[in-house]
Amino acid sequence: TWHPEHFTCAHCGRELDKGPFFEQGGRAFCEEDYHQAFSPRCAYCAGPIREKVLTALEQTWHPEHFFCAHCGKVFGDEGFLERNGKPYCHQDFLAMFAPKCQGCERPVMDNYLSALQGVWHTECFVCTECLTGFSSGSFFELEGRPYCELHFHQRQGTICHGCGRPVTGRCITAAGRRYHPEHFICSYCMCRLQKGTFSECGDKMYCQPCHDKLFL
Numbered sequence: 001t002w003h004p005e006h007f008t009c010a011h012c013g014r015e016l017d018k019g020p021f022f023e024q025g026g027r028a029f030c031e032e033d034y035h036q037a038f039s040p041r042c043a044y045c046a047g048p049i050r051e052k053v054l055t056a057l058e059q060t061w062h063p064e065h066f067f068c069a070h071c072g073k074v075f076g077d078e079g080f081l082e083r084n085g086k087p088y089c090h091q092d093f094l095a096m097f098a099p100k101c102q103g104c105e106r107p108v109m110d111n112y113l114s115a116l117q118g119v120w121h122t123e124c125f126v127c128t129e130c131l132t133g134f135s136s137g138s139f140f141e142l143e144g145r146p147y148c149e150l151h152f153h154q155r156q157g158t159i160c161h162g163c164g165r166p167v168t169g170r171c172i173t174a175a176g177r178r179y180h181p182e183h184f185i186c187s188y189c190m191c192r193l194q195k196g197t198f199s200e201c202g203d204k205m206y207c208q209p210c211h212d213k214l215f216l
Helices: 031-038 090-097 149-156 208-215
Strands: 021-024 027-030 054-056 059-061 081-083 086-088 112-115 118-121 140-142 145-147 172-174 177-179 198-201 204-207
Touching: 021 031, 027 031, 081 090, 086 090, 140 149, 145 149, 198 208, 204 208
Parallel strands: none
Antiparallel strands: 021 027, 054 059, 081 086, 112 118, 140 145, 172 177, 198 204
């Protein structure tokens, strides 16, 4: 029992007979001083949490203050992702921290492959020119981008003018074009040409006898 004037807050001395009070360690406190001294603190605003407490990331929060550290939206059913002790919604986390696909520049989350010093969605790792996948598992690189064999050689200028296929072995260069040796032939008699013994008409090659017979 107490004289009313003696039942006071242990911190500020305010009389407690006419309002709520809280007890801690055998001493009485007014509501404000109790919360300031003993209630958990919100990790966002640092203020005392007087009612509902949300615990996350090894800290306590006012429920209304636990939101995405980037966009400020309260988390829905999908929850949150953590980075450096801060919570983020899935959309912002992926946009800010997930690696970007070298093909489409969207975040890479699940299935991916590493190539050309970056990561790719499996469906995005295709020939830059024709957009076909590399079923054989091999590809050609040019300026940091993947190409199939045909379009790599097209970009390099190493397509046989005779058959339209890549020249990967021995090569004959004539009139600014490249040929497989077996495809460097006279367009009329189909005999193989020797360098220095042919003539060009239009974009076709002829041995000297055929050229003379046809055009002279």
